[in-house]
Amino acid sequence: MNNLKFILLMIDIFVLIVATQWYELKSTTGFTVSNCTEQQVDSMLSCAAIGRAAKCVTYYFNVYEYLCSWNCKFFENNSHAVGNQGWRKYELKWKENSALGKPVVGSSIFGNNSADWDPSYATDGLVLNRCPKIFHSNFEPSPWIKVDLMNPLTISFIRVFNRPDVLGERFHDVAVEVTNNSDYIQRGFYEGPAATGETVDILCDYPTIARYVRLRITVGSGNSLHIQELEIYTI
Structure with a gap:
């Protein structure tokens, strides 16, 4: 049973690592989001996996509250000095x-x-x-x-x-x-x-x-x- 749990844990970790390979940190300021789907998570990796599963271009992770948001309406703020109280925007990597x-x-x-x-x-x-x-x-x-x-x-x-x-x-x-x-x-x-x-x-x-x-x-x-x-x- 312990071996099975270990194997399942390794599979979960592998899935999360693969998910993060799609995304990179894009911004910590200068944006506003609304109408998001939101969920408490245990790590940014879990949020990345959710974003990928939901087929999102972007997801948002709060480093203070460990909240994950996706399927959001996104608005650029005119002032890039505007903070977002711990929120980080991650986006699909592109060329x-x-x-x-x-x-x-x-x-x-x-x-x-x-x-x-x-x-x-x-x-x-x-x-x-x-x-x-x-x-x-x-x-x-x-x-x-x-x-x-x-x-x-x-x-x-x-x-x-x-x-x-x-x-x-x-x-x-x-x-x-x-x-x-x-x-x-x-x-x-x-x-x-x-x-x-x-x-x-x-x-x-x-x-x-x-x-x-x-x-x-x-x-x-x-x-x-x-x-x-x-x-x-x-x-």
């Missing part, structure tokens, strides 16, 4: 934002006004809490935005900086669809709705290898897709 400066097109441009609402604003690398100068589609059943990564890459997750001023709830039921030719398959999904100013992460199925990445609203009729910045993290 780079491969969407930065890449060719991008949308299903439409609101009012055909490319000066204010062009898709290129979504991959210009500027997150300035500004509006206009973000991507904004017309109102249609399934608006979309598509990024050409130029080469097939292994995609880890998608990060969307939602509209910063109003109407953030319009970002809902968004499918992440990918292809290397013309046949799209869904490799991630966000139900939402998102909040105004929220940073939304969508984890892709593993492995997801593709050149073209499309975000598309799949539910409803009078939808409009507006995105302040779209990042595609590859490994």
Whole structure:
């Protein structure tokens, strides 16, 4: 019996170590979270295992109270000096934002006004809490935005900086669809709705290898897709 307990303990430790290999510490200040699922844990490793099992891009661990939070709504604070009373943000390891400066097109441009609402604003690398100068589609059943990564890459997750001023709830039921030719398959999904100013992460199925990445609203009729910045993290 003692041998069996030891074996089970070693399996648990191995699972936790493997889980932490996916994540790294990203921040201790400058963020706010809400609407989390929360649980008391015995260690950060246990929190990492929960985050991985829940297929989360990020999880949050409180080093004072040993609390684990995941499935949170995440907001960047304007001041990075804001503390979080022991909370640490851990995030999936990634190589780079491969969407930065890449060719991008949308299903439409609101009012055909490319000066204010062009898709290129979504991959210009500027997150300035500004509006206009973000991507904004017309109102249609399934608006979309598509990024050409130029080469097939292994995609880890998608990060969307939602509209910063109003109407953030319009970002809902968004499918992440990918292809290397013309046949799209869904490799991630966000139900939402998102909040105004929220940073939304969508984890892709593993492995997801593709050149073209499309975000598309799949539910409803009078939808409009507006995105302040779209990042595609590859490994």
